[in-house]
Amino acid sequence: MPKDTTLTYRDDAAPVAFTRGELDWRPWLAPLTEAELTERHWAGLVDKSRSKSGYFMLLARDPDVLGARTRTDKDIFYNPDGGLPRAERELAATAVSRTNGCIFCASVHARFAVTHSKRHVDVDRLLDDGVTAPQDARWSAVVGAAAALTQTPSGFTRQSAEALIAAGFQDDEIVDLIFASAFFNWANRLMLSLGEPQVV
Numbered sequence: 001m002p003k004d005t006t007l008t009y010r011d012d013a014a015p016v017a018f019t020r021g022e023l024d025w026r027p028w029l030a031p032l033t034e035a036e037l038t039e040r041h042w043a044g045l046v047d048k049s050r051s052k053s054g055y056f057m058l059l060a061r062d063p064d065v066l067g068a069r070t071r072t073d074k075d076i077f078y079n080p081d082g083g084l085p086r087a088e089r090e091l092a093a094t095a096v097s098r099t100n101g102c103i104f105c106a107s108v109h110a111r112f113a114v115t116h117s118k119r120h121v122d123v124d125r126l127l128d129d130g131v132t133a134p135q136d137a138r139w140s141a142v143v144g145a146a147a148a149l150t151q152t153p154s155g156f157t158r159q160s161a162e163a164l165i166a167a168g169f170q171d172d173e174i175v176d177l178i179f180a181s182a183f184f185n186w187a188n189r190l191m192l193s194l195g196e197p198q199v200v
Helices: 039-045 048-052 054-059 063-078 086-100 103-117 120-129 137-151 158-166 171-194
Strands: 023-027 195-199
Touching: 023 054, 023 103, 039 048, 039 063, 048 054, 054 063, 054 171, 054 195, 063 086, 063 171, 086 103, 086 120, 086 137, 086 171, 103 120, 103 171, 103 195, 137 158, 137 171, 158 171
Parallel strands: none
Antiparallel strands: 023 195
């Protein structure tokens, strides 16, 4: 009989509400240990500090994919060369995570959205009341587009892009909004399928 390789936890420490608070994440499959990492694994992690994360150490089981994933993440969210302001990229990631029910990702990107916008009341409203909560016109457009891409990607049409242009978004900002939303739909599915958040 094959050995059960899934991890279980005795306590019930999973959060039940969206929050900007710090959360941890625990995997259901065994992550690698630092002793198991080869140079290829370290290269896949990109940042050595990620070896402290159970999530990244689990993804490191496929280091080439992890490396591509991390470089894509960094280029979408940290690239300062024009496009959507960082606060709005983080807002899009928060809206996607709120729509998908990914409490861990929503907490991380809500904190980044507040750090870069200083708009904690608006971000908390999104977390508490969801993607239909009132926002100013520009933030409503970001949240609405991110939620539409999350619910049904084909629901984001040429008319959706035209509405963003009419609201004052430049083409490179719209592309960044789509990149941030698409990436976090994928990231949420990994996070939700491989483990669970826990209160620190």
